[in-house]
Structures are given as C-alpha cells and as structure tokens.
Amino acid sequence: MSSDEMDASGAGAVVDRMAGAVPEPGSAKSDPILVADGVRRSFGGLTAVDVGHLEVQRGTITALIGPNGAGKSTLFNLLTGFDRVDGGRWSFEGRSVNGRPGHRVARAGMVRTFQLTKALTRMTVLDNMLLGAQGQVGERMAGAFLRPVWGRQEKANTVRAMELLERFKLVDKRQDMAGSLSGGQRKLLEMARALMTDPSMIMLDEPMAGVNPALVQSLLHHITSLRDEGKTVLFVEHDMDVIMGISDWIVVLAQGQVIAEGSPSDIRSNQQVIDAYLGVQEVGDEVRGSGDE
C-alpha cells in the first residue's frame, strides 16, 4: 500500500465524517458521542492522564496514539470504568458515565477490548460469544431455572453469534475451546464477542498487537466495516501504517495530555507530534510510517 493511496482515503474521510472539526487539541465536534472533561489520574507523584477536553465524533474511526507511557491505556481504562479516576467527568451519548463501574459503562453501549487478549480459554468459542449477549433472563439466578424462557432467547442469540462468527471466519471453530485458537484468532474472537453486546461505540486497545501481517489486513477490513455500519471506533495502536490508513481522526497523547488532534495529514505534518515522538525516544518502529516523507 503506497502512502499516496492512504492520503487520498484519509483526506476523503475527513471531509465526510469530521464535518470540518478544527485540528487542535480539545476541538469541538459536530456530533460527539463521547465528551470528556478534565479527566485526571495519577499514580503516586506521576500524573498518568490529564486530559482537558476531548470529543469523539460519532460514526468515525478515531485513533489514540502517543509514545510509550503517554497514558493511552490508562485513559482507556478510565473512560470504560476499569480504573478509578482522580477527577473529571465524561458523558457518552449525552448521559454521564463517569464513576460508573465497567459493566455499567459496557451496558450503556461503550464496549472495550484488551491489550492482552482476554479469550475465556476453557470455554468454547460459541460460549464466549453468547456471553456477550445482553438482557438474558437466564443470567439471573432465579431465571436460570426457567429453561423454556431463556431457551428461546438462547436460540436467537445463537443465530446472531453464528452470523458474527461467520463474518469473522471463526464459524468452524465454534465448538473448540477458545484457548486452542491462535493469537490472531483470539483477537478476532474478542472483537466479535464485543460486537455481540451490540455496542454503539467499540474501543479497541491495540487490536493489531501480535497479529501476523496477513491477518492485519482482515482486521483492518473489519474495523472499517464497523464504521460503515454506523458504529464509532476508538482505538489505541502503535503501527503508524495502520493508523494513517484507516483513521478519520487522530488524537495524540504525550505525558498524559492531548498535544494534538487532526486528520492523518494534519498529524503527519504536526511539529509537536514529531517532537513528542522523537524527543522522548530515539527513532523507532513507531515513527517509521510518518517519518519517511
């Protein structure tokens, strides 16, 4: 894939989906699905995250990038209720979700995956999928004894799970233990399982980490098709080729703060971003994609 092609698709996407958002930190979006204000988290004396204002546009692929230790994963954990904040508020689809535990954030429609894939290894692939379905009567202790009631739900959920497995090319593995899948297949399973919850926003923490190059293309395709179905995608990633190729918008974190926002072409030419990457560490893999022009 040449960089010209990526530029073209990236630029085209910005016009469509970002509705002319200004490329500067904390810029307002025309239709934000997630709005965060003053989100702070420190570990001892170290401030890991201190985000003044951040909006994520609905129906886009937004990438969260930054050098190692910039606080990307911490911000992810905070927003999804998997870590406790020191301060700040954020709302999802207009409803405040700050301070809510992880499972309630997920129920609100903001579902995440993990950097280290969490396949439920000693359960079958299909069971992994069914666990994602929401509002199951049989998941309540008393409801568990009402087999006729949850049996019908189970059938409908299984149909949906099979469709997703089909789409993610895991349908042949449905009766296998999730622990027997390869690393890349586990990533696919985790994404499919997150989709089982029918989220309006999906947050992917390094979806490409440890995935072989052949599978990267298929993962990318899955991510763009999610957006094309109207879902919002926020993802953390290190691979610059991937980021520049599919993102509509990029948010750059450094030392816990948002230092830049913009379309891939804005970010590519942003001096602050280049400084953040080059100033903190030597030229590494992460800057190869943006540095070679």
Place this chain on the structure above:
Amino acid sequence: MDIFLILAESARSAVGPVAAIYALAAIGLNMHFGYTGLLNFGQVGFMLVGAYGVGISVAVFELPLLVGFLVGLACAVVLALLLGIPTLRLRADYLAITTIAAAEVLRLVYRAGFAEPLTKGVYGLQNLSGEFRTWNVFFDPGERYGFGAFSFSGNHMWLMAVTWGLVALTALLTWLLIHSPWGRVVRGIREDEEAVRSLGKNAFAYKMQALVLGGLIGALAGSMMAVHQGAIQPDQFKPQVTFFLWVILLLGGAGRVLGPIVGSMAFWFLMSFTDGFLRGLGREGYLPFLSGPDYGAIQLAFVGVMLVLLIVFRPQGLIGDRKEMLVNVK
C-alpha cells in the same frame, strides 16, 4: 489379616454418612472453586455455623430441628456476605487468606469462654439427633441393613438416605445452574473476570451469589454432621476439614457436577482402607517400630502423597475433563 473385612469396612466408609456429609460440603466448594474460581480455604467455617445453628437451636433453646437448619443456613448467608463484601472486589488470593483466617477465628470464638452460655465452649453440645430419628418411618432402628460386615443400622440408613438425598438434590441444582446462562457467566468469571465485566456483567454480584450458594450447601453439610454425631464441639472444625474437602474436590474433579461425589467416596474408601491395612499389619507384628497413635499420622501423610500423585498423573481428577486441562490457559 482379613483383607476382605478391610475392603468391606472401606466400602462401608465410601457410602456411609461421613462420606455423604463431605460430598455435600465439597459440592459447595465446587460451586466456589470449580465453577467460579473462588479460592475458599475456609469451607469448614460454613460447616461450623451450620452445625452450631442446629446445635444451639436444639440443645440450648429447645427449638424444633427444622428451625435449627434454618438458623444454620441464615448464619451461612451472613458469613458469606461478611467474607465477600470486603474481598470479592479484590484479587482472588485475598479471599483465600480471609476465608482461612475467618474459619479459624470462628472456631476460636465458638470455643471461647464468653460464648459458653450458647456454645458450652470446649465441651460442645449434645443430644442433637433425637428429633431427626423420630422422622424415620422407613428403617427399623433395631435392624441392620446390608450383608455381613457391609451393613448399617436403621438410624444410619435413615441419615444416609437423607444426606445422600441432599447430595443428589444439590448436584441437580448445580447442574441446572451451570448449564444455564447464569453458569456461563460464572464460568467466564473463573476464566477472566475483567473480560466478563467488559461484556456488561456485574462480576461482583455473580461472585457473591456463588459464594452464598456454596456456603449454604456447606452449612447444610455442617447441620447434617450435627444430626449424625448427635454431639458437636468446636475443635472438630479445624482447617484440616477444609483441606480434606480440597483433596476430595481435586480427587474427583473440580468443575464437574459429580466430581465431589466421586471424590468423597474414593477419599473415604482410601482413608478407611489405609487405616485398616496399617492396623492389620500392626497386629501381625510387621510394624514393630510404630504404636497405635502413629497410624493416624501415617494416614495423613498418605493423604499428602495421594494429592501429589494426583497432581502429577491426573491433574484433572478422576472424572475431570482432560481436554479442558490441556488447553493453554495463558
């Protein structure tokens, strides 16, 4: 030494009241550890509150036995909440430390001087089986059932019928729960709690439900123990009981509905067999360097050896799923 007599005696232990009581308690532990992944090292604490629920109600307040059972079950719920609320939000090992300590604290409190008006301290409580025996309309207390050495009194038959009935009932309950979406969530928590939370499930609530349920079954086992023995005292609820339950669970196969039942029968068969065998050898003069009380110590060492052999050669237990064990967990 009559090997057939020893075998008959061992078979009697395998199906006897004690095996049934331990199977019941291990079913509770299986709900905790086998399905939910909760490391409960204080199952004996639940048995203790169950036993004393019956003991105190019947012997001190002269209430009906059924009230005693209900008191025992209520105490188990309280104990589970006390243990679970502070620890279930933390990592799994905190529950392990808390439960092992709490069970010991309970034993010491129940035997302490200030508790004597209720618990009669170290002397314990007596005359607990009377009412239970009056319910027996199926077996004649004066008769022996079975053949030769393999036989039980009518009272024991009645107790075995009820306890094994409870074992069957709780096993069925476990099966129904585990083969439902509820069970799927709970097994998911055993694999990875955070993943389950990320899918919108309140993992804390599920762990609490499992802890309470397993604790209730443990308390039921304790109540049956009080009824079986007719007398209870605090020092029979030492941590050793919990460790026996763990051996039983791992021997049978954790995470299998019938695991605790098979495990308990096999465990008590082997315990009885080693005891009989050692005594037999001693009587014949083959063990001149050992005296009677030493046999108990060797028997316990045998439990340890059994556990080691099990982990080396059959980590999934007697009826565990080898396929599940072989899955690359990390």
